[in-house]
Amino acid sequence: MENMDLNLLRALDVLLDEASVTGAARRLGLSPSAMSRTLTRLRSATGDPLLVRAGRHLVPTPYGTDIRDRVHVLTRDVQAVLRPQHREVDLKALDRTFVLRANEGFLNVVAAPLVTAIMKEAPRVRLRFAPKPDKDALPLREGRIDLEIGVRGVSAPEIRSRLLFRDMFVGVARIGHPLFLDGDISVARYAACHHVVTSRRGTFRGPVDDALEQLGYQRTVSVIVPGFPDALEIVRQSDLVTHVPRSCLTNLSNDPAEILRLRPFQLPVKTPEIVVSAIWHPRLDADPAHRWLRETVYTVCRKVLAH
Template sequence: MENLDLNLLTALDVLLDEASVTGAAHRLGLSTSAMSRTLARLRSVTNDPLLVRAGRHLVPTPYATDIREHVHTLTRDVQAVLRPRHRELDLKTLDRTFVLRANEGFLNVVSAPLVTAILNEAPRVHLRFMPKTDKDALPLREGRIDLEIGVRGVSAPEIRSRLLFRDTFVGVARIDHSLFADGDISIARYAACRHVAASRRGTFRGPVDDALEQLGYQRTVSVVVPGFPDALEIVRQSDMVTHVPRSCLANLAHDLARGSNLRLFELPVKTSEIAIASMWHPRMDADPAHRWLRDTVQAVCRRLFACYDVCFWKST
């Protein structure tokens, strides 16, 4: 099998169909002498004459007659596998299940409009949303997850990513919190509050603590919850404060405008922007359905977050 030449299969198919070296050469764009050499190679490989002289014509041997249909089927199948695909994606008939992994905050805001956008175009598609408990790339590598949404980073060297939006942290407290009593919020007054932190890993320390420490301050984190929606609910019913990505507040925009008991404020310390991206394994790059899924996720994020002035769009 080391010296297997698939071109011989194509040549054999044409030779058996034409039963003529000259006719086969013309169809394949070869000279008659080159086609004769190819027939000689085929005879050597198969250990059979394949085509023999009968008067002025060539006729197939019993072996050649026996394999003719099989050779034609094999040739067609090989060409179908190796020929680049240019098929059009028919979204109305696309019947496929996509598995997406994202954290709770993202799903709270994006899942409903994303489901609407996808099912409006592809009604037979099924979506499965999975919780994001870690950054392990193995599920993407093994094909258990089609698309992951999260903080852009290096989870594995081969994983592809596309920037969806850039997010920033914003403070949240109850509207009648004493933090708002004396005008501008100073670093000292902010640090003196009791805080609720959202951490998937259950840690009490995060980017805000690093920023405060650089300025000589330290805050007290009294409660740690798994997700940002939990932190907002605690703040709504207590004197604690928290910080969440602006994107998590998109669903609250109308409530805030109508007099919700929550109030937003700019953090008195600067933290880095958060780059949120979609991530996938490179084997899905050329898949038309997966490409459509990636484009749809990006379009929904741009439309949704731009409406709430959440994101600062930058080129990838």
């Protein structure tokens, strides 16, 4: 390590991002000649040209292309370790945009009270809610997402998380559905219904199907939608049934008209518990503004979803 200059890591990150010695020099406050000498040192250290001339421009070598994203993430991680922020944050003056990723069901229930809580304490903060097509940790690693709300994946062991709440699937049908006419809902009667399911990947099969199969049953999935609110809207106007996280029904208690049109019920099969967490990259762990954001999300979830 005595021969390793971490300044070269930052220079490599900027050079690969700019693909220009002049552009990199401008960003780092160096002269083009100093930046050129740094590129020479990097070529010597890595044993690869990294950037080569193509006409009037520079283009990365295959090795340069391969390491560009890794270098960017590593540079930010190193900066987070060597320059942690210990100061207190002035929330009234905090001028920052946070990008949160969550599914539609969570946003439908928690987004409004969360925005209210954040605007009350930090009126200059901006929130951008991003879609959640999967559990890929790459946006967290690259800094494109500040905080994710959902079930933690298994592909990124370095990612930090904090439990927000535990949830479970419940069945939902419209009031007056034939499923409610004959007493308890049996597995056979439930499986005989036509179903609408929520799947970001567009798959017909899920944990309910696995549970039914273990009991020797198979259901008919007639519709697939990307979000839980879509499933509830279809169920509200048809004889299809669905299952959603219990938290998705929180807002129904505030609207008597909605209660009269939708009726939840306990599924006749057992499905895995849903563990919903706040998830972030460790480079933001010590950041006071991000720490405040995490605490606010936790507090709002506990208040809104207490059951």
